[in-house]
Amino acid sequence: MTATPGAAPTPLDPPADFVRRHVGPREVEIRDMLTALGLDSLEALVGETVPAPIRLRRGLDLPLPLGEAEALAALRARVQKNQVRRSFIGMGYHDCFTPAVVLRNVLENPGWYTQYTPYQAEIAQGRLEALLNFQTMVADLTGLPLANASLLDEATAAAEAMVLCRSLAKAGGDGFFVAEDCHPQTLAVVRTKAAPLGVKVHVGPAEAADFEAQRLFGLLVQYPATDGAIRDHRALAERAHAAGALLVVAADLLALTLLRAPGEFGADVAIGSAQRFGVPLGFGGPHAAFFATRDEMRRLLPGRLVGVSKDAEGRTAYRLALQTREQHIRRDKATSNICTAQVLLAIMAGMYAVWHGPEGLRAIADRVHRLAAALARGLRRLGFDTGGEPYFDTLRVRTTPEVGRAALRRAAERGINLRPYDDGSVGVALDETAGGDDLRAILEAFAGGSVPFAAEEQAGEATIPAPHARTSAFLTHGVFNRHHSEHEMLRYLHRLQARDLSLVHSMIPLGSCTMKLNGTAEMIPVTWAELGRVHPFAPAEQARGYHEIFADLERWLAEIAGLSAVSLQPNSGAQGEYTGLLVIRAYHRSRGEGGRDICLIPVSAHGTNPASAVGAGYRVVPVACDARGNIDVADLRARAEEHRERLGALMVTYPSTHGVFEEAIREICEVVHERGGQVYMDGANMNAQVGLTRPGDIGADVCHLNLHKTFCIPHGGGGPGMGPIAVARHLEPFLPGHPVGGMGGPQSVGTVSAAPWGSASILAISWVYIRLMGAEGLLRASEVAILNANYMAKRLERHYPIVYSGAHGRVAHEFILDCRPFKKVGVEVDDVAKRLMDFGFHAPTMSWPVVGTLMVEPTESESKAELDRFCDAMIAIREEIRAVEEGRLPVAESPLRRAPHTARAVTAAEWNRPYSREQAVFPAPWVRESKFWPAVARVDNTWGDRNLFCTCPSVEDLAL
Numbered sequence: 001m002t003a004t005p006g007a008a009p010t011p012l013d014p015p016a017d018f019v020r021r022h023v024g025p026r027e028v029e030i031r032d033m034l035t036a037l038g039l040d041s042l043e044a045l046v047g048e049t050v051p052a053p054i055r056l057r058r059g060l061d062l063p064l065p066l067g068e069a070e071a072l073a074a075l076r077a078r079v080q081k082n083q084v085r086r087s088f089i090g091m092g093y094h095d096c097f098t099p100a101v102v103l104r105n106v107l108e109n110p111g112w113y114t115q116y117t118p119y120q121a122e123i124a125q126g127r128l129e130a131l132l133n134f135q136t137m138v139a140d141l142t143g144l145p146l147a148n149a150s151l152l153d154e155a156t157a158a159a160e161a162m163v164l165c166r167s168l169a170k171a172g173g174d175g176f177f178v179a180e181d182c183h184p185q186t187l188a189v190v191r192t193k194a195a196p197l198g199v200k201v202h203v204g205p206a207e208a209a210d211f212e213a214q215r216l217f218g219l220l221v222q223y224p225a226t227d228g229a230i231r232d233h234r235a236l237a238e239r240a241h242a243a244g245a246l247l248v249v250a251a252d253l254l255a256l257t258l259l260r261a262p263g264e265f266g267a268d269v270a271i272g273s274a275q276r277f278g279v280p281l282g283f284g285g286p287h288a289a290f291f292a293t294r295d296e297m298r299r300l301l302p303g304r305l306v307g308v309s310k311d312a313e314g315r316t317a318y319r320l321a322l323q324t325r326e327q328h329i330r331r332d333k334a335t336s337n338i339c340t341a342q343v344l345l346a347i348m349a350g351m352y353a354v355w356h357g358p359e360g361l362r363a364i365a366d367r368v369h370r371l372a373a374a375l376a377r378g379l380r381r382l383g384f385d386t387g388g389e390p391y392f393d394t395l396r397v398r399t400t401p402e403v404g405r406a407a408l409r410r411a412a413e414r415g416i417n418l419r420p421y422d423d424g425s426v427g428v429a430l431d432e433t434a435g436g437d438d439l440r441a442i443l444e445a446f447a448g449g450s451v452p453f454a455a456e457e458q459a460g461e462a463t464i465p466a467p468h469a470r471t472s473a474f475l476t477h478g479v480f481n482r483h484h485s486e487h488e489m490l491r492y493l494h495r496l497q498a499r500d501l502s503l504v505h506s507m508i509p510l511g512s513c514t515m516k517l518n519g520t521a522e523m524i525p526v527t528w529a530e531l532g533r534v535h536p537f538a539p540a541e542q543a544r545g546y547h548e549i550f551a552d553l554e555r556w557l558a559e560i561a562g563l564s565a566v567s568l569q570p571n572s573g574a575q576g577e578y579t580g581l582l583v584i585r586a587y588h589r590s591r592g593e594g595g596r597d598i599c600l601i602p603v604s605a606h607g608t609n610p611a612s613a614v615g616a617g618y619r620v621v622p623v624a625c626d627a628r629g630n631i632d633v634a635d636l637r638a639r640a641e642e643h644r645e646r647l648g649a650l651m652v653t654y655p656s657t658h659g660v661f662e663e664a665i666r667e668i669c670e671v672v673h674e675r676g677g678q679v680y681m682d683g684a685n686m687n688a689q690v691g692l693t694r695p696g697d698i699g700a701d702v703c704h705l706n707l708h709k710t711f712c713i714p715h716g717g718g719g720p721g722m723g724p725i726a727v728a729r730h731l732e733p734f735l736p737g738h739p740v741g742g743m744g745g746p747q748s749v750g751t752v753s754a755a756p757w758g759s760a761s762i763l764a765i766s767w768v769y770i771r772l773m774g775a776e777g778l779l780r781a782s783e784v785a786i787l788n789a790n791y792m793a794k795r796l797e798r799h800y801p802i803v804y805s806g807a808h809g810r811v812a813h814e815f816i817l818d819c820r821p822f823k824k825v826g827v828e829v830d831d832v833a834k835r836l837m838d839f840g841f842h843a844p845t846m847s848w849p850v851v852g853t854l855m856v857e858p859t860e861s862e863s864k865a866e867l868d869r870f871c872d873a874m875i876a877i878r879e880e881i882r883a884v885e886e887g888r889l890p891v892a893e894s895p896l897r898r899a900p901h902t903a904r905a906v907t908a909a910e911w912n913r914p915y916s917r918e919q920a921v922f923p924a925p926w927v928r929e930s931k932f933w934p935a936v937a938r939v940d941n942t943w944g945d946r947n948l949f950c951t952c953p954s955v956e957d958l959a960l
Contacts, residue, residue, distance in 0.1 A: 016065040019777035022517050022861060023784050029864035030784065033791040042783040046692060048808040049786055051663050054693045061559050065774030068521040075768060079530035081545035086438060087281070087417040087535035090394050090429025091226060091740075092154050092183050092754070094254075094276040095533060097432060101486050102278060102351045105493045106344070108527060113344055114503035114518055115717035116510060116842065117304075121319035122311070122900050123837050125935035126496030127717045128318035131306045131343065133479055134274070134288070134350035136951040140474040141253055142270035143261025144292040146950055148303040150274070150346035150719070151289040151338060152571050154250060155186040155754035157271035158220055159193035160291065160302040160336055161248040164269065165218030166199065167300050170244030173215025174199055179206040181225035182250060185754045188739045190220065192750030196585065196617025206236055211243035220248040223262060224255055227427060228372075228394025229387065230468050237266025253277060253290070253349075254432075255392040257358075257365040258464050261472060269293045273754075276431065278352030279345050280532030283546055284755020285571060286720035286762055288346035298322060298948065302336035304718065308949035312898075312937040313905065319939050321948060336615075339608050340572050344716030351493070354483050358475040364432050366462075368393045371430045371439060373462035378443045378453060390465055394429040396421070397446065411445035417538050418442070477952040499935040500717075501842050506932070507862045507870060511814040511845040511855025512606070512657065512684050514709035522712055522768040531764055536755040537740050549767050550757055553724075556770050560778075561686075561703055561726035562694025567735040568724045569751075571758035573684065576704025576723025577612035577651075579736060582749040583702055583727060584649045584678045585617060586734040590747060596648035596676065600639055602631050604657040604849045606682060618648055629658030629804035631668055640675045647677040654698065655685045655812035657849045658804040659789075669699025678702065678731075683723075686710045687859075688786060688813035691779030695726070702727045711766035720759050722766075784860040785813040788867055792858055795871045799878040803853055814857035816850060817874075825884050826891040829854060832877055837900035839873035839924055840932045869926055876923055895920055900934035 020026075025033065030042070039045050046055070066074060087095060098107070106112045118124030118131075131149045138147035151157040162176050176199050178187050187203065194201045202214050206221050219240060224230045237247045248269040249262040254276050256262075262270040275287035293301060299322065307321025353361060372393045376386045385398040399407070401424030408426060411418050416438065419427030428442060436453070443451040463469070475481070483489045501508075508515040525531060534543055554566040570576040581599070588596040599618035601609050603625055610620045621643060624635040631652070640647055650672040655661045662668070669679045681700035687710040689695070695703040707713045707722035715721075727735065737744015738756040757763070773781065793802050793815045803816040819829040829852050833843030845855040858867055880896055883889045891897055893914050901920040911917055922928050 016067045016772070016774065018065065018068055018519070018521070018772035019780055022519060022773065022777070023780055024861045024863040024866070025784060025788070030787065033787055033864060036794055037790055042787060045787055045790065045810070046783060049790070049806060049810040049812060050661050050692050051665070053666060054698050056691065056693050056697065060691055060775040060778065062556055062775040062778070063771065065777055066771050068772065071768050071771040072521060072524065074771060075525055075764060078548045079525070079528060079545040081548065082530045082534050083542040084529050084533045085415050085417050085538065085542060087538055088428050088430055088434070088438070088442070089417050089419045089535050089537050090427060091185070091419065091537055092273055093281055093284070093535055093537070094429065094431040095281060095433045096276045096278055098278045098280060098348070099352060099355045101489050101493070102348055102355065103527065105490060106348055106351060109497070110518065111497045111500070111502050111504050112347065113523070113714045113716050115500050116508050116513065116515060116715055117718040118320060120833065120837070120843055121317065121939045122834065122934040122936050123501040123842060123932070125318055126499035127343065127347065128306050130347040130350055130496055132308070132318055132950070132952055133354060134346045135306060136477060137350055137353045137475065137480075138253070138290040138292050139951050141256040141261065142251060142292040143263025143472065144267065144270055144294060146295050146298055146301065147290060147292040148301055148305050150341040150343065151291050151303050152342060152575065153285060153287060153289050153754035154183070154271060154273040155189035156575070157289040157291050158186045158248065158250055159190050160338065161220070161269045161271050162190055162193065162199065162218060163197070163336065164293070164297065164300050164302065165246040165248065168297060169217035169246045171211070171215070171217045173217050175202055175214040175216040176200070177202045177209040177214065177216050177219035179219070179221045179225070180204055181227055181229065182220060182222040183226045184739045185751065186250060188751035189754065192582070192752055195750070196582065196615070206231070206233070209236070211239065211245055216243065216245050218246045218248060220250060222250045223259070224252060224392050224394065227396040228391040228429070229389040230259065230391060231389065232265070232467055234265040241266065252392065254361070254365050254368070256470070257362045257474070258369060258392065258470055259468055260470050264472065274346065274349035277349035279348050280761065281535050282532050282759070282761030283534045283543060284536030284757060285759030286342050286345050288342035288349050303338050304341050305950055307945070308953045309940050309943050311939050313902070315936060316953065317936040317939045319941060321950065322945055336611065338572065339574050340721050341719045343718035344720060347717070353475060354480055354492070355489055357480050357484055358473070360484070361475070368430055368432055368434070369464070370462045371434050375428065375430065375439050375442060378439065378451065379446060382443065382447050382451070384446060390468055392464070393431065394427065397426045397428065399426065400424055406448070407446045410448065411442060414441040414445060416441055416445065417535060479952055501932055506840050506842070507858065507866050508842040509844045509856045509858050509870060510842070511659065511816070511857040513715070513845065514687050514706070514857060514859055515715065516687070516712065516859040517861035518712055518714035518765070519769070519772070521772065522765045523714070525764045525768065526761060531761045536760070540741065546757070546760060549763060553763055553767055557705055557724065558726055560690055560694065561705065562696030563700070563703070563726040564729040565732045565735065566724055566726045568722070568757045568763060569736045569738070569753045570704065570723040570725060571753045572719070572721045573704060573706045573723040574608040574612055575752055576725050577608055577680070577682065578615050579749065579752045580680050580702040580704055580725045580727070581613055581616035581618065581649060582752070583725070583731050583734040584680065586747060586749050587678065587731055588648060590734070593676070596646055598643040598646045598648055600636065600647070600650045600672070602652065604629065605651060605653060606657065606684060609651045609682060613651065625658070629656060629660060630662045630664065631656070633664050633667060633671070636668060637671055640671050640677070644675045647672065647675050649678050649680050651680045651682060653682040653684055654695070655688050659811050659814040659816055659855065660804055660806040661812050663807055665698055673699070684709065685813065688782055690782045691775065692782050696728060702731055707763070707766045712769040713762050713765045720762055722759055722762060781860045785858070788858040788860060788862060789813050789815055789856070792856060792867055792871055796874055799875050803850055814855055817844070817854045817856060818852070819854060820852035822881050823852065827881050827884055827896055831896040831899065834938055835877050835880070835896050835899040836873060837934050838895070838921060839876070840927055840930070841870055841873055869924070873924060889914060895923070900937065902935070902937050903933045905937065
């Protein structure tokens with residue numbers, strides 16, 4: 001297979017050699033691994049792995065690859081078409097300063113951005129502590145005791161809050177009220193979420209909410225409002241509670257340093273964005289949303305939750321709490337399909353609070369408010385109406401359309417973006433980057449000429465009146481009060497980083513999670529100002545570079561998927577699932593078949609699949625798998641025929657979640673199509689398809705693409721992610737739209753993310769990756785991912801049963817090791833996972849999709865030496881299991897059960913275990929060269945759930 005011919009490189013062109021940097025094994029190693037498999041070529045391996053009828057017979061139509069410098073230059077040429085203006089538009093997005101110590105040591109640091117979700121708590125203590133800081137910050141500022149570890153964006157957090165309210169409110173109605181002064185993108189996302197759930201959204205002034213007539217179970221208000229007004233919602237909260245409804249408050253974190261906390265005036269849920277806490281605008285993302293609520297709502301809280309527990313040595317340890325409420329456990333009973341967070345951005349926001357502390361944050365907020373007050377005085381002196389309600393940082397200048405247009409034009413001439421309203425009003429939202437020169441320019445834009453503006457006027461008095469002013473303390477924990485010098489902050493960040501295993505230490509072989517190389521050249525543009533400092537609602541002509549990147553990516557991803565069009569809006573894989581299913585439902589409705597609400601889902605599917613289907617308004621019908629792990633085609637036919645009149649979709653992952661390319665995939669798609677349904681392909685395993693086959697050619701109508709897996713956006717410790725969807729031509733009219741900028745047609749499913757292009761700034765990572773790899777490089781990546789998995793499976797099959805394989809005995813890009821036979825001697829899969837930490841490895845995906853197993857995915861980026869080290873570790877662990885099987889060592893006193901071993905344990909004066917200290921912590925030769933020490937011993941999950949602490953613990957808490 002070769003790429004579509006293009007302009008051939010000449011000997012004078014710089015080498016496009018990134019492929020050999022991205023793909024781990026050298027050519028000689030590839031030959032050695034093929035020999036171990038009894039094969040003579042990668043093509044032969046593909047022939048035994050990928051069914052012949054679906055193999056792509058031509059190269060992908062993609063640009064020829066570039067070298068690293070050339071790819072960055074090509075991207076730079078595009079982004080320079082963006083105009084970095086002073087944007088005082090607001091609407092939930094504000095420019096800010098990222099502390100340099102956080103920028104360099106978190107955002108630009110692979111020790112933070114290449115970590116995986118902290119499911120293995122013992123080797124994720126630094127990140128868990130950082131997330132606990134974030135949760136504490138949110139809980140303190142909102143005045144609500146329970147906050148999660150972040151959500152995707154403010155608008156989707158509001159939609160999740162609506163779902164929570166419906167589940168918990170005593171009122172049994174179907175109405176949800178949204179105050180008309182909420183951000184328009186939030187209202188749009190809430191409406192999209194409500195429609196398939198049968199929720200009626202009512203919009204109007206907050207005081208017009210009629211709890212009885214509108215059968216309200218909840219309502220949402222913005223605080224401060226989108227136009228900047230601060231309103232007292234205590235009476236509204238009392239009315240809501242009297243009616244059995246719940247109040248959701250979308251709040252501004254910086255404002256909450258000066259404003260009364262939502263929890264203090266009766267809010268049940270507080271949501272919002274932490275973007276202005278040191279996270280760049282990025283044309284809309286990625287940004288960490290927050291979600292805080294009361295403690296009794298813990299079981300329905302969406303997203304991940306970090307809690308405090310204890311380890312086997314009785315020391316404080318952190319972990320993900322209450323995981324039984326998540327999608328991989330509850331599946332279609334889950335209250336949310338969100339399985340990720342914006343961890344990297346939440347950590348940045350939390351560290352912004354650690355760096356500034358409560359006094360520093362209050363000083364920033366006070367300065368911003370003083371600037372707004374000075375601007376208001378200046379505008380009133382010019383004869384403009386800025387309203388009579390209190391404000392924090394945002395003003396709505398009421399004027400005629402003609403005067404408003406002139407002010408906007410003159411502001412633009414001065415390099416400033418303001419917010420236009422439909423009635424001619426002009427909005428101004430100041431931020432921490434604003435100064436006196438900005439105020440003077442804004443006043444001149446309104447005045448039409450120069451304006452006298454004295455320095456003492458800029459520094460005038462400004463106060464928040466009662467009852468709005470905050471009187472309660474916040475961020476009193478020591479972590480927010482002792483890291484204000486750069487030495488202290490730098491050491492704190494590195495101390496936490498040292499407690500986390502990431503790709504800088506070793507491979508992370510997590511099946512279906514694809515922890516491949518995040519190349520430095522791909523990551524560099526993320527911090528370019530031309531990407532980071534563009535407001536998502538800036539005029540379109542200021543984002544021409546972004547739009548060229550979007551157009552390129554949409555074209556390339558459509559070609560890779562074999563489908564017609566792409567939406568980049570969904571900002572996680574789960575959001576991509578949800579969006580694709582909404583598109584299918586909209587298609588059925590357009591044909592007068594709105595009753596097609598059955599979604600067939602194999603029992604092996606990702607836990608997000610059934611949760612996404614329910615969220616999109618489907619009823620889930622499971623489909624059985626056969627003994628080889630494939631979809632049981634006979635059962636599929638029976639279920640499809642049983643529900644022929646209501647069949648809406650089949651959700652299928654390919655290669656399968658069991659790690660094989662199912663031979664019957666085309667037949668499976670045909671079964672669904674023949675009965676009027678559509679095929680949704682989960683793109684979690686797309687990295688085994690690229691260049692080899694395509695979802696559209698197989699028979700899929702829509703698929704989502706995990707850019708954080710296949711296309712190299714890093715996992716960031718559990719986020720950010722991107723989940724754009726590709727659709728066939730007949731589904732194009734139904735792709736997401738957005739209320740700001742007029743995106744989307746009359747048949748659009750609506751809005752699924754707060755920003756029009758989701759987490760736009762990180763799309764540059766995937767753009768660079770594809771430009772560096774080219775068609776042949778992407779094909780080679782897929783081939784070597786399959787080779788690495790088969791090589792490891794071959795080495796390990798004599799020690800651990802391989803649960804599933806394809807028709808020719810091959811696996812796809814991942815495989816499942818069976819640890820269930822060891823249970824008869826008391827060895828659990830958890831023991832194997834924890835023991836791997838002593839060898840310096842993160843465990844593979846544990847007990848999913850099959851309980852008691854490990855799913856291994858090496859990716860194409862790992863060298864043969866690293867694959868062999870992991871295999872050697874697994875073989876050594878098998879020998880330790882054999883010692884238990886043969887009675888040479890009781891399981892309770894084995895290194896398996898006592899793992900992981902901490903430095904504290906092995907350096908203690910007393911060592912009374914029946915194996916040596918050396919076996920405990922240096923079980924393989926390479927470990928001596930570079931030892932990663934788990935920060936804590938095995939964490940007690942049960943204790944943590946029974947004694948739930950989800951904020952920074954006090955001495956009293958730890959004494960319990």
